[in-house]
Amino acid sequence: MAKDFLTALKERRSYYGISKDITVSDARIQEIVEEAVKYTPTSFNSQTSRAVVLLGEQHDKLWSFTEDILRDIVGNAEAFKSTADKMESFRSGYGTILFFEDNNVIAQLQQDYASYADNFPIWANQSNGMLQLVVWTLLEQEGLGASLQHYNPLIDEKVKLEWSIPENWRLIAQMPFGKPTFEPGEKEFQPIEERVKIKK
Template identity: 50%
Template sequence: MSKLQHLQQLAETRRSIYALSKQLPVAKEEIVNLVEHTLLHTPSAFNSQSTRIIVLFGDDHEKLWQITEDTLRGIVNDDEKFKPTQQKIEGFKAGAGSILFFEDDSVVKGLQENFALYADKFPDWSHHTSGMHQYVIWTKLAALNIGANLQHYNPVIDDQVAKTWNVDKDWHLIAQMVFGGIEQPAGDKSFEPIEKRLKVHG
């Protein structure tokens, strides 16, 4: 298999896996190393390296989703309406860990000051940078046969997350990735016709 074929296979393997367990096929240290490698080698606008990450295992992982449940329960005061959300969060708690993706606003503001011509673009480019980090880590986890799914409970959990894990005031929460052993694979995926999504000229 060529390098390209292998890369394409990994891209197909990366799916949203929701049925997760706490049994990982690798040691925690290997996941931390994977995240460190991603931070070092994933591109960013103007080489800004603005992405920040917190990895949570064990009790800290479960605490994140308890915070999320408690916060949302305070918003949705109807127990019956809250049941689907609670079931979803229980699925997240069942995983082995969570990866929190942040962008450092102080870096973005510094770029805006130094490159005024592009000032309005840097927040967008910062999100692009975060998205690349998310995809790279997700694909690497898939390569290790670790399931993952990506969530966005920010901004409702931002304050409690910052307080609980002493997050720098300039770090802006972007997304939360839950990971763990695969209890059940992803289902079939539908695709929009490629003709609607791709144009080639020349």
């Protein structure tokens, strides 16, 4: 039975131990991402967020060339070992969701609503963050573990070339996912009364 949304939200964590051994179908993964993109709110109903789902060999390819790019930057093999281990942990997963924003849509909004021009890129990033959380939580509901990574802009050019991504799509984040292979540690919370104030 699927978890309710609040339970899934509470249990959503960064899983770095993931495997390809999942029971969720590719069709269900596609449905999750498509529905999340469709229904996550955006400012002015601008619908600026975009997503690319990499599965199987395409997922593996992303983390292999990300590793190559980072290795060239770090240089020292010994210093690179922890990064290589991290790349392998992502590659061990089943898939990766790439999150983008469409800069053309944002630019058109800036032109159409000039008095808000400076805010549209900010609002777009906020919408993309909501989309990431929605997808992450829906994956959790399906029993999948994920984490959110940010190797942009280092990998942007290669990603666009490899998967024919439109030039106007700006890469925001990468979400590798798969079957959790171990549980993350306990999460610590700051006192909620210091973070939420109620005024009556």
